[in-house]
Amino acid sequence: MTEITSLSVFCGSKKGADPRFEEAARRLGELMVERRIRLVYGGGAIGLMGVLAKTVLDGGGEVTGVIPDFLMKYEVGDPGVTELIVVDSMHDRKRRMFEISDGFVVLPGGLGTLDETIETVTWKQLQLHAKPVVVVDVGGYWRPLAEMIDAAVTGDFAHPAVAELFTMVGGVDEVFEALASAPEPKEVVLTDHL
Secondary structure (H helix, E strand, C coil): CCCCCEEEEECCCCCCCCHHHHHHHHHHHHHHHHCCCEEEECCECCHHHHHHHHHHHHCCCCEEEEEEHHHCCCCCECCCCCEEEEECCHHHHHHHHHHCCCEEEECCCCHHHHHHHHHHHHHHHCCCCCCCEEEECHHHCCHHHHHHHHHHHHCCCCCHHHHHCCEEECCHHHHHHHHHHCCCCCCHHHHCCC
């Protein structure tokens, strides 16, 4: 595993109902500042995204926001970040975030967060990258994702090793150890059904 100097964090443009979600975003930001890791995120100034970015910036860290032009007004793109990259589409956003990140962390969020997570894990299954992906299961929020992966394996739609494409942890304080110890993707997750 190469040294992690930048992390893409996928998380909600809302704060969610559970105050632990916001606490997790704030704590992750603090840990990133301590480790001098640049935050790469969706560019919004609202929700968990805004909490995370503000925490990193207030701590003296660097933040790169990547946001599609059409979402600037809806997600209140944050002009106060270190670097704000405006792209043409959601696809361009995900690709650009992928290109400039050494790994991925997932906090609670909605359909966009789920989409980003699944696409990043799928790219790893397809052997397009070997970057670590860590899902933070704050308060059991991502338990249904783990159950869906289990269902895909049980239903014989995926090799059991797909469960190793990401690491699920119970809290933010476990993220960096999980990033460092993430296994390389096994080729069988791609070739098992070919």
